[in-house]
Amino acid sequence: MSLMRSAAFFSGALHASVLAVLVFGLPSFVTPLNENVVPVEIVNLADLADLMSKPAPEPTPEPKAEEPAPEPEPEQQQAKLEPEPTPPEPEPEPEPEAAPEPEPEPPEAKVEPEPEPEPAPPPPEAKPEPEPEPAIAKPPVPKRRPVVKLAKPAKKAPPKPKPDQLTSILRNVEKLKDQPKPAAKDKTAKALEKGPVAPRVSVFEQNQMVQAIQQQLRACWRLDPGAREAEDMVVEINVRLNPDGSVRQADIVDTVRMVQDAYFRSAAENAKRAIDVCSPFKLPVRKYDVWRELTLRFNPREMFGT
Amino acid sequence: MTTEINSKLIARLFALVLALAAGAAAGSGGAARAELVVDITRGFVEPLPIAVTDFFADTPEDMRFGKDIAGVVAADLERSGLFRPIEKGAFIQDPATLRIAPKFGDWRLINAQALISGATQLQADGRLRVEFRLWDVFAETQVTGLAYFTTPANWRRVAHIIADAIYKRLTGEEGYFDTRIVYIAESGPQTRRLKRLSIMDQDGENHRFLTDGSSLVLTPRFSPTTQEITYLSYVGETPRVYLFNLNTGQQEVLGNFPGMTFAPRFSPDGNRVIMSLARQGNSEIYDMDLRTRKITRLTNHSAIDTSPSYSPDGQEIVFNSDRGGAQQIYVMSHDGGNVRRITFSPGRYATPVWSPRGDLIAFTRIYQGEFYIGVMRPDGSGERMLTKGFLVEGPTWAPNGRVLSYYRQGPADARGEVSSKLHTIDLTGFNEREIVTPIDGSDPAWSPLIP
Numbered sequence: 001m002s003l004m005r006s007a008a009f010f011s012g013a014l015h016a017s018v019l020a021v022l023v024f025g026l027p028s029f030v031t032p033l034n035e036n037v038v039p040v041e042i043v044n045l046a047d048l049a050d051l052m053s054k055p056a057p058e059p060t061p062e063p064k065a066e067e068p069a070p071e072p073e074p075e076q077q078q079a080k081l082e083p084e085p086t087p088p089e090p091e092p093e094p095e096p097e098a099a100p101e102p103e104p105e106p107p108e109a110k111v112e113p114e115p116e117p118e119p120a121p122p123p124p125e126a127k128p129e130p131e132p133e134p135a136i137a138k139p140p141v142p143k144r145r146p147v148v149k150l151a152k153p154a155k156k157a158p159p160k161p162k163p164d165q166l167t168s169i170l171r172n173v174e175k176l177k178d179q180p181k182p183a184a185k186d187k188t189a190k191a192l193e194k195g196p197v198a199p200r201v202s203v204f205e206q207n208q209m210v211q212a213i214q215q216q217l218r219a220c221w222r223l224d225p226g227a228r229e230a231e232d233m234v235v236e237i238n239v240r241l242n243p244d245g246s247v248r249q250a251d252i253v254d255t256v257r258m259v260q261d262a263y264f265r266s267a268a269e270n271a272k273r274a275i276d277v278c279s280p281f282k283l284p285v286r287k288y289d290v291w292r293e294l295t296l297r298f299n300p301r302e303m304f305g306t
Numbered sequence: 307m308t309t310e311i312n313s314k315l316i317a318r319l320f321a322l323v324l325a326l327a328a329g330a331a332a333g334s335g336g337a338a339r340a341e342l343v344v345d346i347t348r349g350f351v352e353p354l355p356i357a358v359t360d361f362f363a364d365t366p367e368d369m370r371f372g373k374d375i376a377g378v379v380a381a382d383l384e385r386s387g388l389f390r391p392i393e394k395g396a397f398i399q400d401p402a403t404l405r406i407a408p409k410f411g412d413w414r415l416i417n418a419q420a421l422i423s424g425a426t427q428l429q430a431d432g433r434l435r436v437e438f439r440l441w442d443v444f445a446e447t448q449v450t451g452l453a454y455f456t457t458p459a460n461w462r463r464v465a466h467i468i469a470d471a472i473y474k475r476l477t478g479e480e481g482y483f484d485t486r487i488v489y490i491a492e493s494g495p496q497t498r499r500l501k502r503l504s505i506m507d508q509d510g511e512n513h514r515f516l517t518d519g520s521s522l523v524l525t526p527r528f529s530p531t532t533q534e535i536t537y538l539s540y541v542g543e544t545p546r547v548y549l550f551n552l553n554t555g556q557q558e559v560l561g562n563f564p565g566m567t568f569a570p571r572f573s574p575d576g577n578r579v580i581m582s583l584a585r586q587g588n589s590e591i592y593d594m595d596l597r598t599r600k601i602t603r604l605t606n607h608s609a610i611d612t613s614p615s616y617s618p619d620g621q622e623i624v625f626n627s628d629r630g631g632a633q634q635i636y637v638m639s640h641d642g643g644n645v646r647r648i649t650f651s652p653g654r655y656a657t658p659v660w661s662p663r664g665d666l667i668a669f670t671r672i673y674q675g676e677f678y679i680g681v682m683r684p685d686g687s688g689e690r691m692l693t694k695g696f697l698v699e700g701p702t703w704a705p706n707g708r709v710l711s712y713y714r715q716g717p718a719d720a721r722g723e724v725s726s727k728l729h730t731i732d733l734t735g736f737n738e739r740e741i742v743t744p745i746d747g748s749d750p751a752w753s754p755l756i757p
Contacts, residue, residue: 169351171735174678174691206342213344221349224388226708226734227477228663266478273419274349276444295343302347 169225169303201290209283209291216281221274223267223300233267235298237275243288245280253295271298351734353390354476355417356383357443360394361424361436362401371461372401372426375436378465379422379472381509382483385730386473386709387737392418413443420449422472434458438468440475450475462511463756470755480755482704483508487711488526488535489750491515491743492726496718503537505552508704508752510741516550525569528751530618530662530705531576535751536560538569547581549596560594570594574620574662580604582612582625591625591642604642615667616640617660617684624648624658624667624684635669637684648686657700660684663707666733670699679712681733692735702752708733711741711750 224230236253250272257264275296283291358380361372383389398412404423413421424438437453452471454464463484470481491504503523506513517523517539524545526537533552538545547560547570560570565584572579573593580593591605591614605611609629616623624637630647633654638645649655653673660667664684671678671691677698682689697715704711710733715726726748728741741747 169734170690171692172690173694173735174680209342210344214346214348217346218348218350221346222352222354223349224477225351226732227479228665228707262474262478264478266476269476271346273442273444274346277419291342293341296346297343298346298349300347300349303349 169223201287205287206290209287212283213281213291213294213296216278217274217296220278221271221298223270223303225300225304227266228263230267231301231304233264233300235264235268235271237268237271237296237298239275239294239296241281241283241292241294243285243292245283245285247275247279247281250275267298271296274298353384353388354419355392356389356420356422357392357397357413357416357418358383358422359397359401359404359424361426361438362405363426365428368426368428371434371436371458372424375426375461375465375468376422376424378462378509379438379469382466382469383472385509385739387732388473388477389420392416408441408443410441410443410446413441418443420472420476424468428458429455432457434461434464436461436464436468438472440472462507466507466509479708480706482706482709482752482755484756485705486512486753486756487728487741487750488516488528488537488753489713489728489743489747490523490526492746492748496722496724504743504747506743510743513744525749526751527569527571528702528753529572529576530574530754531572533753533756534572534576536570536572536579547579560596561599565589571615573616574618580614580616580623582614591623593640604638605645606642613657615659618662618664622660622684624660626656626658635667635686648682648684649689650686651689659701659703661703661707661733662705663703666707668701668703668710670701679710679731681710690735692731692733693729693738698729700749702750704730704752705754711752713748713750715748 227233238249238251238253239247240249242248252258252268252272254264254268258268259265281291358376360369360376363369363372380391384391396416398415399409401423403409405425408421408423419442421441421443422438423441424436426437427435429435433455434457435453435455437451439451440449441447442449450471452468454467456464466484469483473479473481473483485508486505487508488503488505491502492499493502494500500519501523502519503516503526504514505516522540524538524540526535528535535550535552537548537550539548540546541562544562544564546562548557549560550557560579563581563583570579570581577597578593578595580591582589582591588608589610589612590603590607591611593602593604594600595602604614604623605625605627607627607629609627610633611625611627611629614623614625621640622637623640624635626633627636628634629636632652633656634647635649635655635658636645636647648667649669651671651673653671656670656672658667658669661681666681667684668679668681671680676694677696678691678694679698679701680689680691692710693712695714696717698712699715701710701712703709709730711728711730713726713728715724718724726746728743728747728750729738730741731738741750
């Protein structure tokens with residue numbers, strides 16, 4: 001009975017997949033991803049300027065001469081991207097604008113013929129502008145900002161953080177009246193309360209393990225304090241480690257929120273990336289039983305000093 | 307109504323299925339909650355190292371597009387302060403083999419955590435096809451990939467759109483690179499300052515003057531929904547408010563508003579503008595419906611009420627008032643009720659602007675002879691000063707509510723000249739940059755994403 005059922009199931013699955021291959025072409029096993037349609041049109045601002053007033057003297061002389069006639073259509077279409085050098089032709093399938101882009105999609109691609117033929121005379125894009133590409137000055141990126149004291153007045157690179165100082169990662173150029181409170185609670189102890197532990201390991205040993213993991217992840221966990229609700233983004237990840245400390249598996253616990261909340265997904269991916277970057281963890285192999293399975297709880301709140 | 311309920315129900319069912327699937331996966335994967343729970347409370351803030359490779363192409367002509375587009379994408383990402391593009395000289399894998407598949411080991415070696423590859427190709431019909439892929443180097447997966455067709459002259463916009471897509475996928479936040487900034491370009495001596503309405507791409511490219519400077523223009527504001535601006539222009543002594551559509555070039559006068567203190571700001575839906583008008587010597591806040599041109603007064607107080615700005619849901623309005631003595635910031639509901647004060651620090655507050663993201667209000671504060679640009683939550687908590695100076699004024703939000711632009715003036719020099727420059731800053735208070743403009747600038751206004 002169950003054999004027959006599974007045979008029927010197997011046969012059905014096979015038929016379906018043959019059909020799928022016929023319809024969609026052979027699947028690509030490299031994750032193809034879906035795309036957004038974004039119409040690209042350019043408003044000819046030179047013309048606008050004429051409309052508003054006499055053409056003002058341009059500081060950046062541009063060859064206004066040959067403006068290509070308004071092109072009927074800088075439209076965009078979606079096409080599937082597949083990593084092979086010669087991607088198979090995408091299957092057309094109408095898609096609403098701005099498809100949420102997260103998941104790996106079945107290998108059919110969407111081609112949306114953009115319905116709006118808009119006149120979009122492109123601005124003359126010839127080179128003679130004195131154009132250092134990005135027109136923004138001061139390209140240098142702020143040096144690494146390791147979780148630093150709140151009331152930093154200046155742009156200079158912040159000093160090395162004192163490891164146990166309560167700090168904030170948001171800047172305030174004005175002196176704060178209320179400085180952050182002193183020492184952090186012993187997170188380690190708190191972590192230890194959470195779960196019962198294999199009896200053979202002393203609290204002291206566990207403590208050591210927890211601290212080793214915290215210390216290693218501190219150098220790997222990159223976060224964005226300016227993201228929306230950044231301080232409330234607590235991410236739990238279940239991790240299984242190999243005896244050599246490399247990561248065998250890392251699963252973000254809140255899979256529902258991963259799908260529903262782009263901010264959470266970004267925070268969770270940052271946490272997951274920290275684990276990938278830190279792998280392999282350096283932990284004593286004798287204690288493998290203690291650290292083979294971990295729940296890592298990334299909680300940035302303390303860094304905000306609130 | 308039913309459809310709404312249905313879609314909600316479906317969404318909920320979907321979530322349930324996901325939860326069940328996740329439970330099953332966790333069970334079978336054996337990665338259920340572990341015995342050892344470790345709280346990670348320390349990390350670091352640093353731009354994400356990203357490798358942006360020249361987009362691959364078969365012909366030298368296409369190759370130039372590929373290089374230029376990659377250059378603009380890298381510059382956009384870098385300017386945000388959230389990404390650090392890696393020097394191309396350090397790349398090990400070349401674009402040709404990258405086209406087949408990334409050798410992730412090569413990219414890990416140079417500490418790239420994300421990798422951008424791409425390709426450009428001129429089509430037979432004259433259009434340019436541009437595709438890119440975003441790879442997670444450590445997870446060894448493709449995170450997203452998109453392709454665009456456009457006229458070759460639009461390559462710069464495609465580059466901004468690609469940078470936005472990457473930004474959005476990695477931060478969870480909408481991008482803001484495919485946007486423009488209007489501002490007042492200033493030149494000439496202080497006594498006869500020439501002020502011209504100007505516009506440029508967010509990165510300073512494609513700069514244009516929109517007016518010739520024959521009449522004084524002030525305080526341009528972008529509609530949050532359309533490529534439309536309002537600005538103030540003086541006809542003799544009378545300020546006139548203009549509405550100007552950048553797509554069509556259509557320009558109209560909204561009205562004469564004697565005694566107006568600031569140009570109107572749009573409501574979030576773009577259908578109304580809100581402004582302060584002085585009548586009988588007292589400044590109150592008014593709302594004008596652009597469709598009917600009907601004007602409604604919202605405040606009624608003997609104090610000066612000015613510079614209103616809507617919350618992104620249109621339900622509340624933040625404004626200035628000196629009803630409590632010094633000029634402070636107040637919030638009221640959209641019909642003028644429920645007025646409450648949200649700032650209590652010494653000094654004067656001005657030009658509050660509600661973030662399009664809704665979570666913050668930016669403002670100018672003047673305290674002990676110094677100007678600050680700051681942010682705080684809508685209830686007044688979490689106040690932080692992002693930058694300060696002799697004169698920093700006129701904050702405007704990028705459409706994603708992450709970055710602010712404003713202008714900065716120094717004291718007059720020996721010849722009495724004052725320099726005025728546009729800047730941007732991240733809401734964390736870091737990554738302050740100047741936007742280089744051909745001449746001096748003030749009063750920036752950031753556009754929404756270009757549709």
